[in-house]
Amino acid sequence: MRQRALFSLLLALAAQLSAALHVIEGSSGPSQWATNLEGRARGRSSYREFITSPRPHEGLKEEELPSTWDWRNANGRNYLSPVRNQHIPEYCGGCWAFASTSALADRANIARDGAWPGAVLSVQNVIDCGSAGSCNGGDDKLVYSYAFKHGVPTDTCNQYVAHNEKCNHKHQCFTCSPNGGCTPLFDYSRLVVGEHGLVAGRLEMKAEIYKRGPISCSIEATDELDKYKGGVFAQRLKADPQPNHVVSVVGWTVVDGTEVWITRNSWGEPWGESGFYLSPTSANDNGEGGKLNLGLELDCAFGVVDRWANARDLGFPASEDDSAPEPPSKAASGLASRAARAGLPAVA
Numbered sequence: 001m002r003q004r005a006l007f008s009l010l011l012a013l014a015a016q017l018s019a020a021l022h023v024i025e026g027s028s029g030p031s032q033w034a035t036n037l038e039g040r041a042r043g044r045s046s047y048r049e050f051i052t053s054p055r056p057h058e059g060l061k062e063e064e065l066p067s068t069w070d071w072r073n074a075n076g077r078n079y080l081s082p083v084r085n086q087h088i089p090e091y092c093g094g095c096w097a098f099a100s101t102s103a104l105a106d107r108a109n110i111a112r113d114g115a116w117p118g119a120v121l122s123v124q125n126v127i128d129c130g131s132a133g134s135c136n137g138g139d140d141k142l143v144y145s146y147a148f149k150h151g152v153p154t155d156t157c158n159q160y161v162a163h164n165e166k167c168n169h170k171h172q173c174f175t176c177s178p179n180g181g182c183t184p185l186f187d188y189s190r191l192v193v194g195e196h197g198l199v200a201g202r203l204e205m206k207a208e209i210y211k212r213g214p215i216s217c218s219i220e221a222t223d224e225l226d227k228y229k230g231g232v233f234a235q236r237l238k239a240d241p242q243p244n245h246v247v248s249v250v251g252w253t254v255v256d257g258t259e260v261w262i263t264r265n266s267w268g269e270p271w272g273e274s275g276f277y278l279s280p281t282s283a284n285d286n287g288e289g290g291k292l293n294l295g296l297e298l299d300c301a302f303g304v305v306d307r308w309a310n311a312r313d314l315g316f317p318a319s320e321d322d323s324a325p326e327p328p329s330k331a332a333s334g335l336a337s338r339a340a341r342a343g344l345p346a347v348a
Contacts, residue, residue: 021258021280023292024224024235031221033086033267034244035093036137040218040299041243047141047301049197050148057199057207065203069210070251070262071106077114080214080250081105083275084123084160085268092135092162097126098266099216099246100143100301101152106250107213107305108191120155121191128158129167136164140216140246144196144303151190151314169317186311186318194306201297202282202290206252208302214250214264217300221245225294228271232260232278234292241295249296252281259283261296 039045071079081102086094101121108119127134130152132142146152157173165171169184176182199208199215208215220241225233232255251262260278269275282290282297290297312318 021232021234021256024233026238027222027224027235029223030244031223031226033091033093033095033226034221035095037096037139037218037243037246039133039137040096040139040141040246045139045141047139047145050145051195051197053195053304055197055199055204055208056211057204060207060211062203062206065206065210068251068253069206070253071110071209071214072250072262079106079109079114080264081109081118081120083264083269084266086123086162086266087268088162090162092127093137094123094127094133094135094162095266096133096138096140096216096246097123097130097143099248099264100140100303101126102264102266103214103216103248104144104147104152104191104193104303104305106248107303108308110213111305119191121152122155122158122160124160124165125153125158125172128165128171134164135162140218141196141198141301144193144301147191147193147303148196150316151192151309151311153188153190153311157185157188172311172316184317184320186316186320186322188311189308190311190314192306192309192314193303195304197302199300199302205249205297205300208300209249209251212302212304214248215300215302216246216248217263217296218243218246218298219294219296222294225277228277230273231255232258232280234280235294236291237294241298243295243299247296249300250276253278259289261293263296 084098086092086098101123105119105121126143130143130146132138132146153173158171173185173188174182175185199205221244222235224235248264249261250264253260253262259281261281262276262278264276265272279293279296280289
């Protein structure tokens with residue numbers, strides 16, 4: 001009873017905006033770092049979910065969720081991969097790749113219970129080979145499909161260079177020698193997901209984050225967000241949000257009576273609160289708080305970590321002499337059997 005009463009009190013506090021919360025009305029324009037997400041929009045994206053198990057929100061009641069949850073400090077331990085900067089060594093509109101690979105790396109760390117080694121995934125590999133987008137924009141949802149079919153290698157296989165490159169065996173994983181030459185590597189691991197899907201709305205998002213880890217979400221990044229230095233960022237747009245940026249949501253908390261999302265950006269640690277920002281959840285403003293977070297709760301996605309697999313076991317070349325074309329992936333060949341067991345159509 002005491003826990004239920006506390007939960008009701010927290011909801012009541014979050015039901016109205018704190019008097020100290022400053023709401024920016026309207027916007028002077030889009031973020032200078034906005035990118036093209038037209039292909040990501042529902043109804044336009046080629047993305048298709050692959051779900052074989054119950055979703056967390058289907059078995060959780062709101063009162064069973066904690067009042068705050070932060071994967072940066074979950075029971076005294078950080079599970080998150082590092083904050084990254086998509087803008088160096090030059091600008092690249094790869095937010096979609098950063099948000100998705102960061103969320104997946106976080107989930108890999110959670111699956112290992114924070115044990116060594118910590119995961120950091122290759123954004124450049126996703127840009128080069130993921131068929132999910134480019135430095136001109138993309139779709140984080142398709143990154144989860146790529147991780148399902150082919151897995152994603154670690155960042156030490158192919159580090160970020162912030163421009164588009166042609167996919168080949170070298171750009172899956174490689175190393176360079178003192179003479180200036182670089183050669184592909186063939187014995188390395190890739191992170192594979194077993195399920196992936198969509199999530200939207202405060203309760204579904206909280207349940208997914210709490211049970212399985214961070215998620216990626218689209219927002220309409222604004223000029224005012226560019227200038228964010230800290231605190232709770234609340235902005236009421238004059239029209240429906242037009243997504244132009246993707247971020248990863250890692251938890252939620254309550255600040256002066258306002259329930260807020262804890263969100264990681266990909267604009268480096270100097271931005272915001274060490275690369276993170278806080279924004280109101282839809283529980284605020286008499287249930288209208290969703291109009292103050294740039295559309296953060298409208299369109300999110302996730303991948304469920306399955307395993308680390310050797311690239312050769314996923315159908316990638318075993319040596320330089322292997323003349324196989326770009327990876328057919330044994331993981332992809334197993335989709336039909338996995339789909340059949342789940343009673344679902346095979347995924348192309």
